Amino acid sequence: MTTPTQKAMIRFEDLRQEFTLSGNTFTALDGVNLDIADGEFVTVVGPSGCGKSTMLNAAAGLLDPTSGRVMVDDREVDGPSTRTGVIFQQYALFPWLTVRKNVEFGLELKKIPAKERREIVDHYLELVGLTRFAEALPKELSGGMKQRCAIARAYAVNPEILLMDEPFGALDALTRVHMQEQLLQTWTKERRTVMFVTHDVDESVFLASRVIVMAARPGRIFKEIKIDLPYPRTEEIRLSDEFAHLRTQVWEAVYHQPGVAEAHQ
Amino acid sequence: MAPKESIVQNKIPPAAGGIPTRKDALQTGSSALSKKSGKPSGRKLSRKALLAINVASVAAGVAGWAAVSAAGLVGLPGPVEVLVRGGELLADGTLAEDTGASLARVLSGFLLGSLLAIPIGFLMGWYQVGRAIIEPWVQFFRTIPPLALLPLVMVTMGIGETPKIFVIFLAAFLSCVISTYQGVVSVDKTLINAARVLGANSLVIFRRVVVPASSPFILVGMRIGLGAGWATVVAAELLAAPNGLGMRMQQAQQFYDMPTILVNVLVIGVLGLLMDRLLLMIEAHLTRWQERR
Numbered sequence: 001m002t003t004p005t006q007k008a009m010i011r012f013e014d015l016r017q018e019f020t021l022s023g024n025t026f027t028a029l030d031g032v033n034l035d036i037a038d039g040e041f042v043t044v045v046g047p048s049g050c051g052k053s054t055m056l057n058a059a060a061g062l063l064d065p066t067s068g069r070v071m072v073d074d075r076e077v078d079g080p081s082t083r084t085g086v087i088f089q090q091y092a093l094f095p096w097l098t099v100r101k102n103v104e105f106g107l108e109l110k111k112i113p114a115k116e117r118r119e120i121v122d123h124y125l126e127l128v129g130l131t132r133f134a135e136a137l138p139k140e141l142s143g144g145m146k147q148r149c150a151i152a153r154a155y156a157v158n159p160e161i162l163l164m165d166e167p168f169g170a171l172d173a174l175t176r177v178h179m180q181e182q183l184l185q186t187w188t189k190e191r192r193t194v195m196f197v198t199h200d201v202d203e204s205v206f207l208a209s210r211v212i213v214m215a216a217r218p219g220r221i222f223k224e225i226k227i228d229l230p231y232p233r234t235e236e237i238r239l240s241d242e243f244a245h246l247r248t249q250v251w252e253a254v255y256h257q258p259g260v261a262e263a264h265q
Numbered sequence: 266m267a268p269k270e271s272i273v274q275n276k277i278p279p280a281a282g283g284i285p286t287r288k289d290a291l292q293t294g295s296s297a298l299s300k301k302s303g304k305p306s307g308r309k310l311s312r313k314a315l316l317a318i319n320v321a322s323v324a325a326g327v328a329g330w331a332a333v334s335a336a337g338l339v340g341l342p343g344p345v346e347v348l349v350r351g352g353e354l355l356a357d358g359t360l361a362e363d364t365g366a367s368l369a370r371v372l373s374g375f376l377l378g379s380l381l382a383i384p385i386g387f388l389m390g391w392y393q394v395g396r397a398i399i400e401p402w403v404q405f406f407r408t409i410p411p412l413a414l415l416p417l418v419m420v421t422m423g424i425g426e427t428p429k430i431f432v433i434f435l436a437a438f439l440s441c442v443i444s445t446y447q448g449v450v451s452v453d454k455t456l457i458n459a460a461r462v463l464g465a466n467s468l469v470i471f472r473r474v475v476v477p478a479s480s481p482f483i484l485v486g487m488r489i490g491l492g493a494g495w496a497t498v499v500a501a502e503l504l505a506a507p508n509g510l511g512m513r514m515q516q517a518q519q520f521y522d523m524p525t526i527l528v529n530v531l532v533i534g535v536l537g538l539l540m541d542r543l544l545l546m547i548e549a550h551l552t553r554w555q556e557r558r
Binding site for chain 2 (some may be wrong): 031060061062079080081084085086088090092093094095096097105109110137139153157162204
């Protein structure tokens with residue numbers, strides 16, 4: 001739970017989300033209540049179909065909740081906002097634009113003058129290490145580079161909140177660890193509120209100060225696990241006994257919740 | 266969603282015939298570029314070697330043609346005879362006039378058709394109501410070969426340029442409208458969401474996401490439309506025209522003038538090929554951002 005002194009940046013209030021698929025209504029989320037504090041890094045982990053991405057999309061304003069609501073900074077979310085940056089699993093870079101033009105996209109929409117745009121883009125390209133690839137097209141980049149470009153594009157419009165939907169899911173294990181470390185470095189510097197959806201238990205523990213474990217059918221919050229490990233998270237922390245202990249806790253919450261064993265057979 | 270399915274399943278209109286599909290088109294465009302080709306044919310040949318094979322194949326074909334005509338099997342004139350006649354037709358200005366007339370019909374019909382097809386295709390893809398209004402008409406007319414409408418069109422529009430340009434227009438329009446529509450409905454939803462979360466409104470999404478994302482489809486549609494238009498013009502001219510490559514063949518047939526027929530057949534083939542290559546080059550240039558597999 002959030003300490004009462006901190007205000008909630010994102011608040012899910014009794015959120016329920018139903019979808020209709022070929023005539024059948026199914027409940028993706030039911031009775032979701034959650035507060036994410038300003039500057040907090042929260043990961044959401046759970047089996048497939050638990051509605052973790054749905055939760056993120058609702059916070060991003062890309063969905064209309066069936067009932068309940070999502071509040072961002074005490075205002076109800078009723079559509080996408082540039083205060084909320086989203087990073088998608090499939091990168092979602094515009095393939096016809098160069099890396100620079102992709103990062104610049106949101107800045108152009110904000111009507112920021114060209115000179116200033118250039119400086120902002122340069123700054124974030126440097127932050128994610130893509131300066132040399134500014135004029136490259138997305139198809140020329142590796143998966144990790146594409147995701148870094150997507151991160152730069154989201155950062156560039158300076159959102160207070162970052163919603164990340166399994167952003168490292170498609171990357172190989174080595175790149176993934178590297179990206180996690182880079183993400184935390186940036187977060188430590190700028191302290192934006194982050195909601196990070198993943199299916200990787202290690203990743204959820206390494207990044208977060210709090211892990212939300214979801215259950216499926218209907219999608220709901222099953223358990224919250226506080227990660228009392230200090231930042232910056234170093235390799236020693238990743239290999240420590242405390243980390244292993246917390247990972248076991250999260251692992252058990254994800255894989256030994258009622259109904260999961262049957263669902264995966 | 267039902268109308269969308271029906272149209273998507275038969276994305277290549279009947280007029281397209283043997284024109285390459287989208288996938289073929291992309292491969293033709295990139296075969297020279299792709300370094301890690303997944304083709305099972307083993308060792309990759311150099312561009313030069315492939316070109317040499319092309320030339321040799323054409324030369325062998327011409328030699329075969331010469332042999333057949335020399336043997337007097339089917340009364341076919343030989344390459345030299347055809348070349349001489351080609352020179353004569355060029356010298357007296359007939360060939361230039363006919364080529365000009367046919368090209369003018371194809372290009373005006375093709376440009377009008379594509380120009381109208383692009384907004385209509387966007388309308389169908391973007392607005393459900395637009396789709397519901399337009400789709401039955403497109404679906405109905407694409408089952409009719411444009412040429413089959415020629416008798417009707419000639420009765421209503423006379424035998425001047427209008428009916429010919431109209432059928433070419435129709436052929437080009439129907440090919441292009443379907444591809445444009447398909448391009449719009451297959452725009453990746455994630456890209457639209459990515460634009461939305463960066464602050465894009467509907468107009469911006471349309472202009473900066475939907476239009477570029479569907480451009481490869483539109484260009485393939487235009488290529489198919491051009492092929493369809495070219496196929497249609499020659500046939501339209503066979504029926505009634507004061508000039509044109511098709512009309513000249515029809516006239517030559519009455520005088521049993523085989524060389525003239527063959528000159529025109531060759532010109533039609535070469536021009537069709539050139540126009541297709543030109544559009545392919547434009548397409549490859551405009552869509553060079555695409556991932557090629």
